[in-house]
Amino acid sequence: MLFKYTGFDKDGKLIKGQLEAESIAGLKAQLKHKKIIYKTINKDNPSIFNKFSLRRKIKLKANVLSSISRDLSIYLNSGISLLNALKLISQRYKNDSKLNPFFLSVIAYMDEGKNLFTALQLQKIVELPEFYLQSIKISEDGGMLESVLVELADYLKEQDKLNKQIVSAMTYPAFIITVSFFMVGFMLSFIVPKITAIFEHNDQALPGITKFVIEAGNFVNSYYHIVLIFIITIISLSIYILKNFPKVKYKYDTLLLKLPFIGSLIEIGELSRFAYMNSILIKSGVPVVQAFKLGSNILKNSVIKNLFLSASKKVVEGEKLSTILDNSKIYKIDIAFIQAVAIGEETSQLSAILQNLAELYSTKNKDKIGIFLTLLEPMFMLIVGGLIGFIVIAMLLPIFSMSF
Template identity: 40%
Template sequence: MLFKYEGFDKEGKKIKGKIEADSENEAKEKLNSLYITDIKPVKKIDFNFSFTKVPKKELIKTFNTLGLYLKSSIPLVSALNLTKNQSENNKIIKFLDYLQQSIKEGKSLYNSLESQKIIKLPSYVKSTIKVGEESGKLDIVLIEIARFLKDENRLSSKTSQALIYPLFIIIVAVFTVSFMLTTVVPKIVKVFQNLHEQLPTITKIVIASGNFLKNNFLFIFAAILILIITYYIFYTKNRKFKLLIHKILLKIPIIKQIIIAKELGRFSYLTSTLVNSGVNYINAVNLAVNTIQNEAIKEKFEKALKDVIEGKKLSVSLKKAGFNYDISFLQAIALGEETSQIDTVLKNLSEIYFEENEARINTLLSLIEPALIVIVGGTIGFIVTAMLLPMFSMNIIK
């Protein structure tokens, strides 16, 4: 099996490459002389857009329940069995049953999660669980993971629910405009042709648009489909292309603030959780950096991580790396490092970012709805005006 990896060599230089191994653990053993920050198998193109085949709420409930049982001093195997008995989701039951059997065979929870193929988990979840096992704070880590996923899921669900109405408007608008251009407009055009009248420019534009859409519908549909597939392939397989898209997103007002707050909030929360679980600060930063999804922001953190490994402060390293997305974040980090209260500062930062993001998302959604109504109404109004204008002109002439 082929794995690709990224990290740093003994001299602190960034490296990346590919290596053959039977498992991820074997690949890590072969690379134990290097400081590896990310390793994952090279996969074929997968058009499954879902993150996991089970609802996030089920995953959150599972981690939280398991953590609470462990906190009550119940052994891991028994806790897995009790959690399994409380679930009604077949995937979760199968997932927990596999973990239970694997742990009975002597494997750790982390190794069991690595070997299972039932539910796809983010690498940071597995890495955090590994840290929790090693530090003896697995119960706390599982509860914190559940809390973190719950906060993220709450924002995602709220956004998805709020976007249902705007999405409905867009779909109705597309079908309405397409119907008008391909069915209604051609019938009115026949009337104008019989009268041999000179048509206004906007009427000609609408007629030409209708004819083009009607005559090239399959071509347009195929072109859009090809563009979507091509974009997906480049976005998932080409980091430079992904980096370009992410840089563009960071230039769009409101969207920029939402992305920055989301990424810094996630980084702050996970780093504070890991430090509180007894993880070395450098390792905690390393694990948290790997959870950053925006490549432009991640690039700055990866540059800073190299200096952090050498013993420099994160705040100084980020500033040196050109991080200028949120100066207050750097100031807060610097304060936490100076007072040795970095875990507390990061926890407070994560709460602030989550609250700010919720407000920004509400603002964005409140702007989208009226904007769509204006655009849709304007488009339909333009078509209707283009069809009525010749009639008014003929009446005036008469």
């Protein structure tokens, strides 16, 4: 909600302004933090656009949430109370338009006597992952908040590294594709028409390959704006369909898992994510069934996500996860993962086994991404070189056969 206020600053000067807060208590906490003595407080009536924007919670980047979690655990281990630790961390974000209200809101709720989990749930500014909230809840009840915060910080840091690695992996191909697109467009728009004029002047018979390139050049020159709109529309429509049509997303994810190398890369990444998250949740005291469900919800591939969600429902009935995964017809995951989980279930060391699996698959994933990056460079160079070479050859063939 947006509030308007009038009050006095630390110098006694009358001031007025507006602040975003989820409650009057949250607003008062912000004003207290700014050393403003309020005189009047009124709810503002925002426009339709602002109403929409105010209802939307922001999502924190993994590295930011990791940093906050780690700092909080350090303060708690130093003997500082939870409330004072949050106040200390909030000082670092006092100029952040979103995080400052978030901290002040959480602090205001905790000043009212609520615990951290409840305060995080009630605040309306930042959208926190469900697994994060559940880990905080269980760890607070079990008196393990400091250690669980460290585990969560490590997990989020690893996810941030992985995300950056994936972005890095896609940056070079995106650059090559963009450059090749403009190079081909330039050749078809400027180079090919000039050479075509020479052929027309000599009234020369042209090979089929040359005619194809010339027609492509004419098409690009005449309809380039339509081509650009078409490409942008296709990309936007594809993203929209994948986000809003689960059945299409499921088929798309199924296809990805069947691709050589790419499928293995996706599976290993998802198994690493599931294992790491569940090792933290189970270690924090979250019941195994609930941990499996929460761990499944963070997965990105809908096929593997559906596999583990389905398995979590059967675990409630008393079946073992390893048995369910082994007999599943949804998707056959790595047998080594199933066997390791079976050992963890038999020895009651599932959390430790899952942590080891997470580290193992994380290392495998990094190695595969490294190989993928190594292969991408020559592959794209070959594609771009082949495409440009095709155009050059198509233009040179008639020149070589030209009779002067």
